[in-house]
Amino acid sequence: MQDNAVNAVEMKARVGAVRYLNTKPLVHGLDGAETPFTLSFDYPSHLADQLALGLLDVALIPSIEYFLGDGYRIITDACIGCLGPVWSVKIFFRVPPRQIQTLALDEGSRTSAALAKILLAERLDVRPRLQALPLGSDMRDCEADAILLIGDRAIHPPAIDAVEVWDLGETWVDWTGLPFVFAMWVARPGVPTESIAQHLMQARNRGLENLQEIAEREAPNYRLTTSECFQYFHDNLHFTLGPQEKAALTRFYDYAVGLDLAPSGRTPIYDDCEIAR
Amino acid sequence: MQDNAVNAVEMKARVGAVRYLNTKPLVHGLDGAETPFTLSFDYPSHLADQLALGLLDVALIPSIEYFLGDGYRIITDACIGCLGPVWSVKIFFRVPPRQIQTLALDEGSRTSAALAKILLAERLDVRPRLQALPLGSDMRDCEADAILLIGDRAIHPPAIDAVEVWDLGETWVDWTGLPFVFAMWVARPGVPTESIAQHLMQARNRGLENLQEIAEREAPNYRLTTSECFQYFHDNLHFTLGPQEKAALTRFYDYAVGLDLAPSGRTPIYDDCEIAR
Numbered sequence: 001m002q003d004n005a006v007n008a009v010e011m012k013a014r015v016g017a018v019r020y021l022n023t024k025p026l027v028h029g030l031d032g033a034e035t036p037f038t039l040s041f042d043y044p045s046h047l048a049d050q051l052a053l054g055l056l057d058v059a060l061i062p063s064i065e066y067f068l069g070d071g072y073r074i075i076t077d078a079c080i081g082c083l084g085p086v087w088s089v090k091i092f093f094r095v096p097p098r099q100i101q102t103l104a105l106d107e108g109s110r111t112s113a114a115l116a117k118i119l120l121a122e123r124l125d126v127r128p129r130l131q132a133l134p135l136g137s138d139m140r141d142c143e144a145d146a147i148l149l150i151g152d153r154a155i156h157p158p159a160i161d162a163v164e165v166w167d168l169g170e171t172w173v174d175w176t177g178l179p180f181v182f183a184m185w186v187a188r189p190g191v192p193t194e195s196i197a198q199h200l201m202q203a204r205n206r207g208l209e210n211l212q213e214i215a216e217r218e219a220p221n222y223r224l225t226t227s228e229c230f231q232y233f234h235d236n237l238h239f240t241l242g243p244q245e246k247a248a249l250t251r252f253y254d255y256a257v258g259l260d261l262a263p264s265g266r267t268p269i270y271d272d273c274e275i276a277r
Numbered sequence: 278m279q280d281n282a283v284n285a286v287e288m289k290a291r292v293g294a295v296r297y298l299n300t301k302p303l304v305h306g307l308d309g310a311e312t313p314f315t316l317s318f319d320y321p322s323h324l325a326d327q328l329a330l331g332l333l334d335v336a337l338i339p340s341i342e343y344f345l346g347d348g349y350r351i352i353t354d355a356c357i358g359c360l361g362p363v364w365s366v367k368i369f370f371r372v373p374p375r376q377i378q379t380l381a382l383d384e385g386s387r388t389s390a391a392l393a394k395i396l397l398a399e400r401l402d403v404r405p406r407l408q409a410l411p412l413g414s415d416m417r418d419c420e421a422d423a424i425l426l427i428g429d430r431a432i433h434p435p436a437i438d439a440v441e442v443w444d445l446g447e448t449w450v451d452w453t454g455l456p457f458v459f460a461m462w463v464a465r466p467g468v469p470t471e472s473i474a475q476h477l478m479q480a481r482n483r484g485l486e487n488l489q490e491i492a493e494r495e496a497p498n499y500r501l502t503t504s505e506c507f508q509y510f511h512d513n514l515h516f517t518l519g520p521q522e523k524a525a526l527t528r529f530y531d532y533a534v535g536l537d538l539a540p541s542g543r544t545p546i547y548d549d550c551e552i553a554r
Contacts, residue, residue, distance in 0.1 A: 085502065085504055085505075087505075090502065092497075092500065093497075155433075156432075156433040156434055156435075157433055157500045158433075159500070160500060162497040162500060163497050164497050165496060165497055165500065165501060165502045165503075166502065167502045167504065167505075170502065170504060219441075219442060220369075220370075220439040220440050220441050220442055223369065223434045223436070223437060223439060223442065224442060225362065225367065225442045225443065225444045225447065226442075227362055227444065227447060228362075228364075228444075
């Protein structure tokens, strides 16, 4: 009995997600014992590493990481994207954008860093030297010409003298006419995922039906009012990967290859999300 | 000549406004020499003091200050109000609102402080002990159960563990069904203001026509994107004092009298703003 119970637990697929506010609607109600997988939480870049190492079977990974992997499949139409301003990913410029020579990057999502590099290079032909911005660092000690902040630090930025601020979701959408996709549910090759995919899509659907409840619960943790948090989920974020989002991923990948941010020759593999749904 | 020139300058009426972001659309284009008055900037509570002392003739004063004055007239239908969330006036609760015993108050607008007291007392029968929260203080040193922040500190709050956050504009509007009015242009008794009122209304009208330009110019100073700043002006704030706003001022005054925040027996005096316009 003891051994069987242990085996049953070990047999469960391992799914990884991030703890960020933007992910709460995607994992709504997934903490129960009814799911055919275990769900763990970590930083986005760690999730990608664990997926690559086989320590996870499915993970919500940043879109740039998808193209760094090999044989990865996008297993649902649940994603984290935006159709305009995303609110939580911004560049604060201390000098006019065309004049920046250094860009400090918030730790966290590599996709936002790639997006920043693409927008600066392709729109303005600007290729700044990059610096890491340690978590918990005092922003005043950072002398970079521009600073990329994500998450809470973008929504509630520390005191930085800026001459211009870009919301990277808005900048991408204005420029390309396409949505932007920050992260998707991705499986390693050879992992059977039909049941997992169904649970993840159901969780997203439940999340969308309960945005108000999620906002009420999460808002204070992020120093937001309930209505700000609801607005973030409802107006800023977008959780469905459809044809426009697929086109956006391809466009993003092409730019990434052009700037040597991803290897060439990759084509996104989509499980038939619509039918699975 | 010299004396006449000095007299001409001294004869100009003295108008005072605040430097806050919310006031930019009200004073758009007023820095020119064409106005029949001089415009100075100060803290809202200082403006009210200077108006009372006769050091200013007209000032944009917090609505609670209006009822503390005697014989004051509201000379235009230009105001700073909201019809829902105001975004820049919030209470951060460290314990559930019904349980708070102490409330720390951001320095600045006395109206927001009165509004906080009214909402807590009338809705929840909670009357916390008040503390001052010095500008520039480290929020972590403040042990109050709840903190009222306004302006930049409300939009980009420092790290505070909160269990609930109220947007006071939204809380008032949801509760009363009325807008809220934070500040109006007010004159001392005996000051001729028809020409001043016309300029102030024209400035507001020009401001409303140029919100995008004002947002582009001001956003970085407040660590906002242009679209966030535009949204703040366009969706959060409301610059016209009409019948609903007048009803809201009276309701606010009645609550203030009930809590001994204002003397009884005052009735707002409105110059005929519509005709002046």
